[in-house]
Amino acid sequence: VTGPPRTPCPDGYASGMTVPAYRRLSVEQRRSQLIRAALGLFARRVPEEVSLDDVAVEAGVSRPLVYRYFPGGRQQLYEAAVRSAAEELERCFDEPRTGPLTRRLARALRRYLAFVDEHDTGFVALLRGGGVVARTDAIVDGVRRAAAAQILLHLAVPRPGPRLRMTVRTWITAVEGASLIWLDEGKQPDVEELCGWLLDHFVALLVATAAHDTQTAEVVRGALAQEPADGPVGILARRVLPVVGDAAHLLAPSTKT
């Protein structure tokens, strides 16, 4: 295993097939190009069905070139692709900490769901594990941890307690699970509706946790004060009221039991 060349080098020539005219690229540019080509293939096929030869064809470069950049073969290419995807995913949650919480979260969610939409089969394979994928578990966990840390920063809690941490981590799991279900259901409903529902899920879960955790209750009070009436939380509140309105008996505890 020699690793990719450290200085720009002339690319090889594909023999016997038509190839787009080569541009001179730096090592980093070439590497990115190959990883992009691989991610394009992983989006449509399971990792086991993508060979370095396929990547060469997809990128329009010679096979020896791909082998030179990824001497570790398919596994090395796959790990590099997953690492690149993980960096992109972690950037999804990078959002200025101003304005109503749901507006920030909606922007992050839209970026995340666009990633899921684009990567499709590769996203499923990555999260389902097994086969060539297994060694990337730690990378995926890193993304989950980064997303949880970012959300806790947005909640502006210096020392989040176990209940608030579990709430955020569980919601991230739920977003992941819902994304897989969404792909499984042929991408229904549309991304905007899914995004809105996941936001409502976050608000509902946070409010439910607040019922038994004073720290989360403080977070909810602070966040609600900043939400505009015409934002998603206002709409949710006004639509929920008539549904639960008939259950007034729940607000008056019985004297039995």
Next chain:
Amino acid sequence: VTGPPRTPCPDGYASGMTVPAYRRLSVEQRRSQLIRAALGLFARRVPEEVSLDDVAVEAGVSRPLVYRYFPGGRQQLYEAAVRSAAEELERCFDEPRTGPLTRRLARALRRYLAFVDEHDTGFVALLRGGGVVARTDAIVDGVRRAAAAQILLHLAVPRPGPRLRMTVRTWITAVEGASLIWLDEGKQPDVEELCGWLLDHFVALLVATAAHDTQTAEVVRGALAQEPADGPVGILARRVLPVVGDAAHLLAPSTKT
């Protein structure tokens, strides 16, 4: 691969080690005994570190006996153990369809969490995938589907629409994720608190979905009518009110935008 013997047969004898006196067991009883022993080991060690020899020691039987029942080796034993665990898990959600919904769900959740608590490392390995585990994905998916179908039966909706289905499936993913986080956090908080929080999560998510889906809204209305004021939904409602009470501005949409 010949499969286990089809008629009761005398067990082999362990040589060179002390072994508890053999009882005569039927083929099915012996098979169950070996699977129980294997599950006991998987609860403490990752599957890759459990050999058929270990199972023989754990069950107090001879090594040839274990190999006779599982001629396919470790993979066959592991799959049999996972199938047995899956059957136990599916029974968790088997609950009479009478009484308040949260009471039924709480009983199912308690059985599920007892399973998670008991199987521990094996539960994590199973859901994390990779290695010897990969081929059991379909069994795990079967449990998820069975759990979703059971919950939809309890919601008493003849033809559940996509939003209600996604709500139930996503919550099941969240329960799974929360169970893994719970194990990761050294089983904190205690099972009763975790169970209560997962129930609140279900109620909150169902109510949030009801905001935009008339079918779910009907389910919520029907379920709330059956909930007693001193049950978990009543407690949740009364504890949530003071937290969201300061956000009255959300109920009056502004005329801007």
